[in-house]
Amino acid sequence: MLIAARDQFWTTGYAGTSMDAIAAATGLGKGSLYGAFGGKRELFHRIFGDHCDEAVQLANHRLSGSDEQALERLTAYLMDHAAFSSDPRHRGCLLAKTTAELTEHDEVVSARSLGAFQAVQQAITADLEACQRNGDIDPAADPRQLAALLLAVHRGIEALGKAGTDEGTLRSITETALAGLPRPALSPAESAGSPRRSA
Amino acid sequence: MLIAARDQFWTTGYAGTSMDAIAAATGLGKGSLYGAFGGKRELFHRIFGDHCDEAVQLANHRLSGSDEQALERLTAYLMDHAAFSSDPRHRGCLLAKTTAELTEHDEVVSARSLGAFQAVQQAITADLEACQRNGDIDPAADPRQLAALLLAVHRGIEALGKAGTDEGTLRSITETALAGLPRPALSPAESAGSPRRSA
DNA sequence: GCGGTTATGGACGATGTCGTCAAGAACGCA
DNA sequence: TGCGTTCTTGACGACATCGTCCATAACCGC
Secondary structure (H helix, E strand, O other), rough: OOHHHHHHHHHHHOOOOOHHHHHHHHHOOOOHHHHHHHHHHHHHHHHHHHHHHHHHHHHHHHHOOOOOOHHHHHHHHHHHHHHHHHOOEEEEEEEEHHHHHHHOOOOOHHHHHHHHHHHHHHHHHHHHHHHHHHOOOOOOOOOOHHHHHHHHHHHHHHHHHHHHOHHHHHHHHHHHHOOOOOOOOOOHHHHHOOOOOOO | HHHHHHHHHHHHHHOOOOHHHHHHHHOOOHHHHHHHHHHHHHHHHHHHHHHHHHHHHHHHHHHHHHHHHHHHHHHHHHHHHHHHHHHOOOOOHHHHHHHHEEEEEEHHHHHHHHHHHHHHHHHHHHHHHHHHHHHOOOOOOEEEEOOOOOOOHHHHHHHHHHHOOOHHHHHHHHHHHHHOOOOOOOOOOOHOOOOOOOO
16 A cells, blocks of 8 residues: 555655555545545655665665675676666656656655665675675775665666666676776685685 | 746756746746747756756867876866765755656656767776777776766766765765776886875 | 544645737838 | 837647546455
């Protein structure tokens, strides 16, 4: 029910969605909607908040696990996002669309989206720290800086995907970003056998 | 006059802007607007097209010049964007906002925004090739791939800035991205004196 | 089964929005 | 100045949208 309303906002944006459309999409009467949520803005805040929570939870889920698989998880997280974002049927991230449309006009949305981005960045940071513990990334690097960069790449892929950039390009961007991460200095003996991804 | 209309769309979005608001902003009567442009959508297409042209032209202008200053130009381009995007008074890129709001619903907008992004990417590619000629970047690297990554970072900074990320973080992202670009292999003699940026 | 309570839904008034149109202003020209 | 042409305008009709309200339906304890 909130899902249907969310999808409606997702597809047509906040300003582009009427309460009648939401009533039709959810099957609820307008009186019920106003009674339960107070109004369009409050309803949207509720939906947007839930969505941010889910997005953060998903990132945390997908990026936690053993140190050994930390780099693999990060790669999969970004690669899947690239594939997803380039799908023409993909509506684009609700978080991104909402931030673009409302962040200047709505303090609640603004604070919520910033918090969500920071939480995702924190999840990436934790994964990068795991990578460092596993020897996949230079331990001298600041994982928060790298995480901020990867989050920016993540959001950039979202934006470019929405504009219609093809999957190959988006995957290539991810690969290039990952290839640019600082590796630990190799001792000569290690340079043959250690696990590396093709890039 | 088109400027005032553009600013109105820029601030309140396509769906959130009424023709009455545009009439008020431009000082023109609604009849004149409809007479001159045909309608809301056509007016927006005109404004959006002009804006894309300007954005591409600006990127080309800022990224062309001598090979010696190619890396400097690229750094300035990205750094200025980071500073700009984090300004709370910054409305956010019209290209980004429009892509987020309309690309699924409007073929004209979709094609125009993709074209603009590709043109900017091309400008970055050309600048990176100049960097390679100047010995700032590994000549074995594919400049188009690097350019795609930098464009993604550019768009990501835009998105994060709109969400309220502070200037320091955005600048740091830019620095990290530039630091991750592949450098040419140094001969031992060069490792002391060649020009490098602090990162 | 029944009275009271709560949830529901669509009609309603007020206002906003789109696109049109006829009245009038501005302009060029003799 | 007088006249015809073009441009401009804000009022207007039709419709969309917001948020409210009350008649009705569903639900609950007894």
